[in-house]
Every structure is written in structure tokens, then in C-alpha cells.
Amino acid sequence: MPPWGGVAGKRVLITGATRGIGLAAAIELARRGAQPTLVARSEARAADAVSQIQAAAGGATVDVLTADLASQASVRQLAVDAQARYPRIQVLINNAGAIYASRQLSPDGIELTWAVNHLAPFLLTTVLLPRLTASTPARIVTTSSDAHRGAQIPFDDLNAQRTWGGFGFPRYGQTKLANILFTVELARRLAGTGVTANCFHPGFVATGFNRNNGLLMRVGMAISRPFARGASKGAQTLVWLVDSDTAGATTGGYFFDERLVTPSAAAQDREAASRLWRVSEAQVQA
Numbered sequence: 001m002p003p004w005g006g007v008a009g010k011r012v013l014i015t016g017a018t019r020g021i022g023l024a025a026a027i028e029l030a031r032r033g034a035q036p037t038l039v040a041r042s043e044a045r046a047a048d049a050v051s052q053i054q055a056a057a058g059g060a061t062v063d064v065l066t067a068d069l070a071s072q073a074s075v076r077q078l079a080v081d082a083q084a085r086y087p088r089i090q091v092l093i094n095n096a097g098a099i100y101a102s103r104q105l106s107p108d109g110i111e112l113t114w115a116v117n118h119l120a121p122f123l124l125t126t127v128l129l130p131r132l133t134a135s136t137p138a139r140i141v142t143t144s145s146d147a148h149r150g151a152q153i154p155f156d157d158l159n160a161q162r163t164w165g166g167f168g169f170p171r172y173g174q175t176k177l178a179n180i181l182f183t184v185e186l187a188r189r190l191a192g193t194g195v196t197a198n199c200f201h202p203g204f205v206a207t208g209f210n211r212n213n214g215l216l217m218r219v220g221m222a223i224s225r226p227f228a229r230g231a232s233k234g235a236q237t238l239v240w241l242v243d244s245d246t247a248g249a250t251t252g253g254y255f256f257d258e259r260l261v262t263p264s265a266a267a268q269d270r271e272a273a274s275r276l277w278r279v280s281e282a283q284v285q286a
């Protein structure tokens with residue numbers, strides 16, 4: 001296996017790069033010579049992000065693929081488009097995420113937080129795996145959160161019909177736990193292939209997160225903003241996981257501030273990780 005040698009010249013597919021942590025990461029990765037492809041649901045916001053990246057990283061070539069990650073058909077089409085356009089994909093960043101204060105369903109009838117935060121990364125990654133394993137060395141990084149602490153996967157209520165509450169925060173924590181369990185099982189399955197899978201907590205970051213949940217949540221976010229770190233700081237560990245040679249030594253890890261940290265006991269449950277994989281496969285059955 002050739003050494004990693006940094007992200008320069010590598011194709012990086014990144015979701016959720018129209019704002020916040022993903023945009024800051026895309027800017028820094030472009031500065032370091034990566035070839036970013038932004039996955040965006042809005043062409044206008046993608047065009048704006050491309051302008052910001054090009055202004056910050058002069059001369060960067062930035063591609064865009066359009067997809068609404070809430071829809072499994074759209075995620076499948078995204079994977080088809082990506083494979084048609086890129087013979088090699090060395091980095092996949094599953095960063096897009098959201099919280100919903102009220103319970104909503106995706107076009108596939110899946111509770112929306114679960115659909116966007118967990119099933120979209122699961123489906124996109126598993127469909128792209130042949131291309132990633134053919135592009136080794138390769139890396140998969142997923143944006144999780146310390147909000148996973150205290151959560152359990154509700155295997156007997158996956159669609160949160162009975163267990164919804166708390167303005168969507170408990171559900172959000174479940175999806176971020178799912179990000180870690182997914183990473184653990186993915187890393188196990190990819191052992192020896194030259195593809196690593198890691199996830200991270202960006203810290204509490206001042207972004208557009210939660211802006212979709214009405215005035216109260218927006219006010220809450222504005223009040224807590226002085227305590228949050230900036231988007232570039234929030235993206236630092238993501239950039240490090242993608243770019244540094246050091247990070248390539250670990251797979252299946254949960255990181256914070258460029259350090260491997262121990263997630264909750266629920267996130268270390270290997271039986272839950274393999275069970276989550278099986279139920280997720282069933283949920284994305286075409």
C-alpha cells in the first residue's frame with residue numbers, strides 16, 4: 001500500500017459543505033490542494049460555497065453534485081453520478097446533519113433525523129465502497145457528536161413513533177450514536193483493505209445548526225453563540241483526519257481535537273454495531 005502523503009491531489013466527496021463545519025473543512029482542504037466535490041441539495045447554496053472556497057483557496061477546482069440526503073433515491077443517484085464522474089474517490093466525508101424539533105418523515109417514510117444523519121451516510125458509504133476500495137489508500141470520516149452520550153439505539157422503535165420527545169434532542173443523540181456504531185462496524189468490515197473509517201466530535205460550534213426549528217431555537221443558538229467555537233476550529237479535527245499521515249494509523253476511532261477519545265459505553269457495544277448494520281441494510285432495501 002502506498003503511503004498516504006496528505007490530501008493534495010485527492011478526490012474528496014463531502015456532504016454538508018454549503019455551510020458551517022463542512023464549508024470550513026472544504027476551504028481548508030482546498031487550500032491544501034485537495035479536489036473537493038460538494039454534495040448539496042441547493043444549487044444556489046452550492047454556487048455560493050464554491051465562490052467562498054475559490055476566494056479562500058485561489059485557483060481551487062471545486063465540483064458540485066446535487067442530492068437531497070433525506071431521500072434514498074437521491075442518495076443512490078448521487079452515488080451513480082459520483083462513480084460516473086470520478087474514476088478514483090480517496091476520501092468520503094459524511095458531514096451533513098440536522099436536528100428537527102418536531103417529528104417528520106422522509107420521502108421513504110423514515111423519521112427524518114435518522115434518514116439524514118444515519119441512513120444517508122450508511123447508504124452512500126456502502127454503495128461507494130467498491131470505488132473507495134479501488135482507490136486505496138482511502139479514508140471515510142463521519143461527523144458525530146458528544147450528543148451521543150446518554151443515548152441508546154431504540155431497536156424496538158427505530159422510527160421513533162413511541163419514543164419521540166424533548167424537541168428532537170434525544171433523537172439527534174441517537175443518530176450521533178449511530179454514526180459511531182456505524183464507524184466501528186465499517187472499520188471492522190474494512191480491516192486490511194486500505195480504507196480507514198473514523199468519526200469525530202467537532203465541539204460546540206457556531207454554525208447554522210438548528211436554524212430550521214423556529215424562533216425559539218434560533219434565539220437559543222444566538223444566546224449560546226459566545227460559548228461556541230468558530231467553524232474553522234470545529235473543522236480542524238476533520239481536516240486532520242483527512243490530511244495527516246498520523247491519522248491513518250487508526251481506524252474505527254472517535255476523535256476530539258485530534259485525539260482519540262473514549263465514546264460512551266453504548267458506542268462501544270460491538271453487538272449493537274453489528275445489529276445496527278443489519279437493520280440499516282433492511283431500511284435501505286431498494
Ligand SMILES: NC(=O)c1ccc[n+]([C@@H]2O[C@H](COP(=O)([O-])OP(=O)(O)OC[C@H]3O[C@@H](n4cnc5c(N)ncnc54)[C@H](OP(=O)(O)O)[C@@H]3O)[C@@H](O)[C@H]2O)c1
Nearest residue numbers: 016017018019020021069070096097145204205207208209
Ligand atoms: N454545530 C455544532 O455545535 C455541532 C456539534 C456536534 C456535531 N455537529 C455535526 O456537525 C455536522 C455539520 O453541522 P453544522 O454545525 O455545520 O450545521 P449547519 O451549518 O446547519 O450545516 C449542515 C449542513 O448539512 C446540510 N444538510 C442538511 N440536511 C441535508 C439534506 N437533507 N440533504 C443535503 N444536505 C443537507 C446543510 O445543507 P443546506 O445548506 O442545504 O441546509 C448544510 O450544508 C452535523 O453532522 C452535525 O450533527 C455539529
